[in-house]
Amino acid sequence: MSTSPSDPISTSSSPTPDATDAKSFAETALELGGKSADEARRTGVIDTADDQVEALFAAQYQTVNSPAHRAVWDRPLPIDLFTTSEPVVEPELRAKMDAALEVLRRHRSAKSLLDEKQKISQTVLSELGETGYWGLLVDKQYGGAGAPFAAFAPFLTEVAMIDPTVAGLASVHGCIGAVDPVRTFGTAEQKERFLPDLASGRRLSAFALTEPCAGSDLTALRTRAELQGDEYVVNGEKLFITNVQPGRTIGLVCLIEDQPAVLIVDLPTTENENFQLKQYGLWALKHAHNVGIVFRDFRVPAENLLTPARGDGLTIAYHGLNLGRVSLCANASGTMRLMMASMIPWARFRHTYGEAIATRELVRARLGRLAGMIVACDALVRWCAGLIDQGYRGEMECIIAKIFGSEMQKEAAIELLMKTHGGRSFLHGHLLGDNVHEFLAPCIYEGEGEMLAMGFFKSLVKQHGKEFFEPIGKALQAAGIKNPNPLNPAHAWALKGAVIPYARWLMGQKLSFGSGYELPPNMPNALREHADYAARQLQKMPLVVSGTMSKYQLALADRQCRMAALSLQVQDLLTMLCTSLYGATSDDEVIRESADVACQLLRQRVTGRLPSDRHFRANTKLGEKIVDGGFKSIAGLAPDEILMPYEQ
DSSP, X not given: OOOSTTOOBOOXXXXXXXXXXXXOHHHHHHHHTTOOHHHHHHHHHHXXXXXXXXXXXXXXXXXXXXXXXXXXXXXXXXXXXXXOOOOOOOHHHHHHHHHHHHHHHHHHHTTOSBOTTSSBOHHHHHHHHHHTGGGTTSOGGGTSOOOOHHHHHHHHHHHHTTOHHHHHHHHIIIIXXXXXXXXXXXXXXXXXXXXXXXXXXXXXXXXXXXXXXXXSOGGGOOOEEEEETTEEEEEEEEEEEXXXXXXXXXXXXXXXXXXXXXXXXXXXXXXXXXEEEEOOXXXXXXXXXXXXXXXXXXXXXXGGEEOOSSOOHHHHHHHHHHHHHHHHHHHHHHHHHHHHHHHHHHHHHOEETTEEGGGSHHHHHHHHHHHXXXXXXXXXXXXXXXXHHHXXXXXXXXXXXXXXXXXXXXHIXXXXXXXXXXXXXXXXXXXXXXXXXXXXGGGTTTSOHHHHHHHHHHHHHHHHIIIIIHHHHHHHHHHTOSSOOTTSHHXXXXXXXXXXXXXXXXXXXXXXXXXXXXXXXXXXXXXXXXXXXXXXXXXHHHHHHHHHHHHHGGGGGGOHHHHHXXXXXXXXHHHHHHHHXXXXXXXXXXXXXXXXXXXXXXHHHHHOOOOOHHHHHXXXXXHHHHXXXXXXGGTTOOOSOSSOOXXX
C-alpha cells in the first residue's frame, strides 16, 4: 500500500507494540493506585490494541496530530483543520444514491417497507442491492461504488429522512460489518472472494463482537476458535448482533490461542446443530434483525482468518467503529428532521385559547433549538467524514460526533417532540410512541456515551501523560512512594529529575501570550464571536487538563465523573468551533441562524449560565422562520398524520 496523504495506512517498519512493551501510563497508574494485577493487565491489553490501531496510520494522521488533540495542546490552534466544504459527489455515484432513495420512497408510499414480521422486507433489501446501495463503500474493482466517506455519511442523513432503520443497516453492513474489515485487513484473495457479494447485497453482513459477558470490556471475550487441520472449530455465544440472519456474512471476533482474532464467516442458509440464532424480546431495533448467535463445534475455513500486519482482532474491531460513530450522527440528523417535519403541522393545527401553538414563543423556541441541533450534527458529520477521507484516524473527532448526535436525538425526542405533541405522543402509530426506543438506544450504540467520553479524555491526555507524568510515576514507584508530598525533602529529592521537564512546560504555558489562531475572513459577526470564544477557551485547556492530572495524580483513573465532565467540556468547545465555521460557509440564512443558536446552547453548557434574552429572541425568531417553511431540507416530508386514528 502507498503512504500518500489519501492513504491512512502506514507501511513504516516501526515495531508493533505488544504486551511485553513498557507499561502504559494508565497501566502504571492502576498498579500504583492499588488496583489488582488483573485489572492492570486488562487495561494494558486495551492500551496495546489502541497503540496497534495508531500504528496503522501514517504519523501525521495519528491521534496526537489530529485536529481535536492539536486544538487543545498546540500553538497556534489549527483553525484550517476545522473548516469544511461541501463534498463533490460524482454524477454516477449520485445516480446510485438517488435510485436507492427512490426505492425507499416508493415502498414507504405503498406501505411495503416492512414484511409480515415488521422487519425491513427482503424485497426492499434486494431492490436496494440493485441500485448499488450495499456496495457504496466497496471499491469499484470489486463491484462497489468506491464512495468517499464524505459523500456516504451525509447520504445516510437523506436515507434516514425516509427510514432511519435502512440508514442504520447501511452503516452496520459497510462500516462495522464485514465490509470494512475485509477492505482494510483482507488479503487480495479474501477481497476477491468476499467483497463482490457484499457489494451486491447478495450477502448482507454484521460484526459479531458483543457477548453475554463482554461489552465495553472486550478483554472478557469467551468465544474460541481452535485450529483443526485446515479449519477453525468455533464454540461460544454472541449477543445483540444486528443484521444477522441465516445466509449472511459476519466478522466474528473470537479467541485463537488466547489472542483476539477475526474470522469472516459465511453463515449457513439454515440453522443446524452447530449454528443457532438466539431470539429474545428487544424494544429497540424492532425493524431490523437483532439476535444472539450460538456456535457449537462450528467449522470455518482457516483461510477466512484476517491477519492484519499489526495488531489482532481488537485492532480490526476498533478500526471500523469510527465510521459507525459518524454514521450514527448522520442518522440522528435525518431522524431529527423527521421530528421537525412532524412538529410543524401539529403546531399549526393545534389551537389553545384561540391561537395556534405555532404562534407561541415556547413552541417556536423548540423548533429553533431543534434546528440548531440538526445543523451542529451536519457540521460534525462533514468535518469527521472529511478527516477520514484525508487519512486521519479520527478517534477523538468521531467520538464527539457519536456522543453529540445520540444525545441530541434523545433530547429532541423527549424535550421537543414529545412535549409539543403531548399525551398523543404515546398513541399507537405516533412517531414517538412507535419509535421512542429507537430514539434513545443510540446513546449506547458504538459505545455508551460517558464511557466514550472517558475514552476521549484518555486519548487527550495520553501523550501529555507519557511525556511528563509517566516519568514522575516511575520515579515514585522506584522510591516506593505512594502518597507524594512536595514539602517532604525526601520526596522532592526523589522526584527532582522527573519534575524538571514538567516544570518547564508549565512555566511556558503560563507565560504564553497572543491568540495563536486566525479565523477566516468575512464570517458573520455572531458566528465569528462563537468561534473566537471556543478557540480562546480551548487554548486555556492545557492548564485545566494538566491541573486535573496533577491534582488527582494516580487516583485519576477512579475519578470517572471528573474525567467525563471535563471531556464533555472540551467536546462542546470543539463542536462550537466546528459548527460556527460550518455555518459561516452557508448561503442559507436559516442555516447560519441555526448554527448561531447551536453555539449559544453549547456555550450555556460550557459556562453553566442561564439563557440570555438574546438567546430567547434568536431562538424564537428562528422558530418562526421554520414554521413558515424556512428549513428547506425537510420540504415534502410527512412522517405521520396530523390527526391519527385512535387504534387499539
